[in-house]
Amino acid sequence: MRDEIKTWRHVFKLDPDRDILDDDLELICMSGTDAIMVGGSSGITYDNTVDLMSRVRRYELPCVLEVSDLEAVVPGFDLYMIPMVLNTQHSQWMIGRHVQAIEQYSHLIPWELLIPEGYIVLNGESTVAQLTDAITDLDADTAAAYAQAADRLLQLPVVYVEYSGTFGDMELAADIRRVTRNARIFYGGGVVDEQTARQASQICDTVIVGNIVYNDLQQALKTVSAVKA
Ligand code: 1GP
Numbered sequence: 001m002r003d004e005i006k007t008w009r010h011v012f013k014l015d016p017d018r019d020i021l022d023d024d025l026e027l028i029c030m031s032g033t034d035a036i037m038v039g040g041s042s043g044i045t046y047d048n049t050v051d052l053m054s055r056v057r058r059y060e061l062p063c064v065l066e067v068s069d070l071e072a073v074v075p076g077f078d079l080y081m082i083p084m085v086l087n088t089q090h091s092q093w094m095i096g097r098h099v100q101a102i103e104q105y106s107h108l109i110p111w112e113l114l115i116p117e118g119y120i121v122l123n124g125e126s127t128v129a130q131l132t133d134a135i136t137d138l139d140a141d142t143a144a145a146y147a148q149a150a151d152r153l154l155q156l157p158v159v160y161v162e163y164s165g166t167f168g169d170m171e172l173a174a175d176i177r178r179v180t181r182n183a184r185i186f187y188g189g190g191v192v193d194e195q196t197a198r199q200a201s202q203i204c205d206t207v208i209v210g211n212i213v214y215n216d217l218q219q220a221l222k223t224v225s226a227v228k229a
Contacts, residue, residue, distance in 0.1 A: 005206075010034055020214070035061055044068055065077040065081065087134045150183060
């Protein structure tokens with residue numbers, strides 16, 4: 001299953017803290033997207049995570065949890081994505097919370113299902129940037145150096161270029177692309193239509209589409225074919 005992420009081109013990220021109608025969820029899960037990632041930066045609970053997982057489970061596509069809160073780690077997902085925020089100013093978001101989790105739960109952790117993601121957080125206005133106190137005003141060289149640290153030094157399988165809420169600098173993303181050898185590059189942030197989806201997909205391996213699902217579902221659905229074309 002871990003290798004399957006190498007085939008993902010398009011992923012919808014759904015937030016357990018936001019409502020979604022059954023009919024809309026069906027359209028999302030039947031859209032041709034490669035996977036559903038469940039995750040968000042606030043308001044995530046065990047109950048709302050179980051609820052969303054069991055609704056997505058009616059469909060055949062992979063359903064993975066991006067772990068943001070230990071209280072909301074629910075068994076039964078296909079994979080568990082583990083963010084490590086590379087450009088945070090506080091080590092707890094890079095490794096500290098992970099160590100605490102291992103201390104508490106090491107015997108319960110399905111290690112073979114974990115995928116660490118090296119996050120480079122680039123939108124200073126986003127909840128994740130504020131929560132983790134990330135240094136977001138990186139120039140392209142520094143962003144590329146973070147990517148190399150993730151890819152070559154830490155050998156993480158995923159570098160996540162995170163612009164959550166706004167469409168990012170594609171030249172900076174291209175610089176990250178150029179220096180990254182093995183990691184898969186996930187891009188998320190402000191993909192809201194065919195054009196933004198196509199632009200991001202030309203540079204990055206996997207395009208993550210979040211907010212627009214809740215704001216304009218028809219536009220969100222169009223991103224799938226744009227990425228896969
Ligand atoms: C958020 O990268 C994802 O973690 C997607 O961002 O909500 O802006 O699409 P958007």
